[in-house]
Amino acid sequence: METILKKLVSTGERKNILSKLLKGPCCCEDLSEELNISKGLPPRFLKLCTSLNIVKRERTGHKVYYSINPENYLKIYTVLSNENKKTEEKKSLKTNIKKDEFQTTLSVENTKNYEINKINNGFGGTTFILTGDDTSFEIFKTGAENYWCVSCQSENCEHILYLKKASSKNRV
Template identity: 80%
Template sequence: MESILKKVVKTEERKNILTKLLKGPCCCEDLSKELNISKGLPPRFLKLCASLNIVKRERISHKVYYSINPENYLKIYNAISLENKKTEEKKNFKHNIKKDEFQTTLSVGDSKNYEINKIDNGFGGTTFILNNNDTSYEIFKTNDNNYWCVSCQSVDCEHILYLKKASSKKRI
């Protein structure tokens, strides 16, 4: 049950919906308006929660009101509190470390050796393929020195840092 609750409170919107339900019963329309989220998210999420017996649903006239199942009230509260604490720790950690320090620690700790293949494409950029024993990563570099790691879907990942470090050492 705990692993299910961890997955249920993984996103911010879901946490907000359950936090609102901890305060009292609410219908999907009110949740959408108060939390400023799409109208489709609360009913889909709450139907899932109802099937998992996390929340109970009650129809009053034409509206369906959802409330936390009393058996799971404490478990949900603890799961939300734990997830909020993790989120705060991540935010504080990111604010405490400057970007340069973060890049330095990543590049110092990077002991992987990649074979770098350079491909000039006809679209005004360069594609680099980083090959390791069993993995391959594709990085696109524009003429303006902007990088994009296709594998990580990121502009600032360990593969890009490795490529920048390798290019500063003139390995490529």
């Protein structure tokens, strides 16, 4: 269960959705507006959470309200707290170092090494799976050289930049 919960909070948007639900029931429309995210993200994510029995679903009129399942409340709270602590630790590890007249930023993020698996997806594109210590990320690349990171729901995230850098060094 712990591994599933860690995967569920793998992005900032997911963390924010679950944090909002920890405060009380909410519908997808309200989540989209308050968190300033796409309208499709909350229902897809909450459908997954409902199927895993992490979130309860209750229809009131034409709206569907979601709330944290009381059995899992403490587990979700603990995982979110731990993930927030990790995020804060990563931010605090960034240190500015002066070198001559240039300012250089040293970041722990740049030292990540992922194992990259390349799969032909059969649709004229390629799927890359970046596997790290305790996480994995899927990136789709079309024949037109467009990238999409499933985890970040983004076309230009740190995982895509890592993949592009690795492919320029012929690691992929």
